[in-house]
Amino acid sequence: MEKEAKTPRPIGLERVKKWLYAKGPGERSAGCVLCGSCYGHGPVNPMEDEPGFKSKCPPYEFYRFQRFTPKSRWLMAQRVFHGLDPVTPELKEVLYTCTTCLMCQEICGVRNDGYGPWDITVAMREEIAAKEGPIEAHRPIFDGLKQHNNPWALPKDKRGAWAEGLGLKKLGAGKSPTLLFAGCSADLPSGRAGAIALARLMKQAGEEFVILGDEESCCGLYANDLGFRAEYHRLQEGNLRALKGASIGKIVVACGSCLRIWRDYPKEAMGAVEVIHGIEYVERAVREGRLKFAKGVAKKVTYHDPCHLGRGSGVYEAPRNILRAIPGVELLEMERNRRWSWCCGGGGGVPEAFPELSQWNAEDRLSEAARTGAELLLTTSALCHRSFSQCRKPALPTQELLEFICQAI
Ligand code: SF4
Ligand code: SF4
Known part of the structure; x- marks a missing residue:
């Protein structure tokens, strides 16, 4: 069983409580407003130039039940906090199908300060781990x-x-x-x-x-x-x-x-x-002239933004700038790119607990990559490589981006 550590950010239901009762202007007093943007098939925000895509939350797209949406996880956490629901095996199934793709954090306009939709899922996992230890998977x-x-x-x-x-x-x-x-x-x-x-x-x-x-x-x-x-x-x-x-x-x-x-x-x-x-x-x-592309690589490639590198860390352009600078490389973008990148299904312990969801995610992403006409998919995160290498129906080959770059040096 997990021993609680002293942390500045409360854990488990204490974090849910802080969100529920946050009143200071610094914390903002609003929680989920049930807008449905984080999973709905309409535009995220009709006022934005780019309305976004239909597919947002992978477990919702796979299971197609409301309970698998980020919004529902937030509501469930609220009910558990108020003692209205216990933590049941069904609730655990919902909580552990989150691939930690961070799309809901990216989209949700309400809060993204440690108490957003994905944070509340993690808070509930903390609660379960602290009380019962890890789930079997x-x-x-x-x-x-x-x-x-x-x-x-x-x-x-x-x-x-x-x-x-x-x-x-x-x-x-x-x-x-x-x-x-x-x-x-x-x-x-x-x-x-x-x-x-x-x-x-x-x-x-x-x-x-x-x-x-x-x-x-x-x-x-x-x-x-x-x-x-x-x-x-x-x-x-x-x-x-x-x-x-x-x-x-x-x-x-x-x-x-x-x-x-x-x-x-x-x-x-x-x-x-x-x-x-x-x-x-x-x-x-490359900018400082310490690395130079001495060789060309004649290849049509597409690039998969890893969720944690892109939405999680804001790194979108560096890989594209490099690929455009290598002579011979033709970069073909997938429809869902940059902040809209679709998850590979490899995060959040989902491959271990719900392999069928993870497998579907990887297949879906690889098919999208193949539709660009690229010969090769490049990415640069270990979990994405694991997902793609374990995919039962790989629609195209994949390679580590840094390894690909070495060929041009
Ligand atoms: S979690 Fe955020 S985006 Fe999703 S329904 Fe609630 S307020 Fe809307
Ligand atoms: S982080 Fe989890 S809950 Fe949020 S969109 Fe991704 S899979 Fe869904």
Whole structure:
């Protein structure tokens, strides 16, 4: 059972309470106004130039029952808070089908301050984890985090294997103001390419950098999104401790989800440490003339905005700027791009708990990518790569964007 950690932001039903009774102007007093924008098939806001798409919330589109909408999750949290409903298996099913795509947070005009529609889903997961521990499907992730500091339960001697043969320096063995944070997925076959390519690109750009290797812990993505607050704070503290005294000024991450979590670490603890994604690093290095595209790549490609890199961190243009700068590359956009990007189904513990929803999401996205006429789909987040590589009907091949860029250097 999860032990509650002291946090500035209340957890579980306390967070629901804060939203329900928030009265200060700073907190805004409104909650969900039942507008339906976060899942409805009409335009999000008729006043906007771009009315948006019919498909918004993946679990709602898959199950097509009202209870799977962000709005319903908010209403259910309210009823549980007031003791009108218990946490039933049916309610849990609704809460754990959220893929953490962040579309409802993007759309909801009411609040996006830690008490928005997606935050309330996480708050309810925190409540369940604190009272009952993880749901059965998430038990291996929870145990992996607790025992090995990563969701895949990889023992220490299996961490950092992605860097073998690359001649990289570990923090402690070398002093450097830059840290490459690979992410737990770099030690899985589906997630390795991004970290390896990023290390190659940083070396090519003449960057002095270190890695954490077998000392690297999870950024806290799963612990945060599945509601394991004590684990989240323990992992965050461990990562912050690793930085202390190391004079790190910049962290370059290989995964879009790591970026979202690292950027959410407390500002007072991070100080002036800058956190950027590898693709932002590459864009900067090209602009500064430290990286040059010496070779062309004649290919029609499309780019999938990972939910946590795009909506979660606001990185939309860097990947496109790079792709447009590589000679020979033709970038074909999917209909749902940038803030409207459709989820791959890989987040929120959904592949583990509701594989059929996750599979449908990945198939739907890959079919959309194939309809552009592209030969290859590029993306740059470990969970998206896992989803696409496990898709039973891959409509086109996929590749890590950073790895693709290496061919042009
Ligand atoms: S969660 Fe936000 S967007 Fe969705 S129905 Fe409520 S107010 Fe509207
Ligand atoms: S984060 Fe995505 S999947 Fe979860 S409730 Fe919001 S729109 Fe639906």
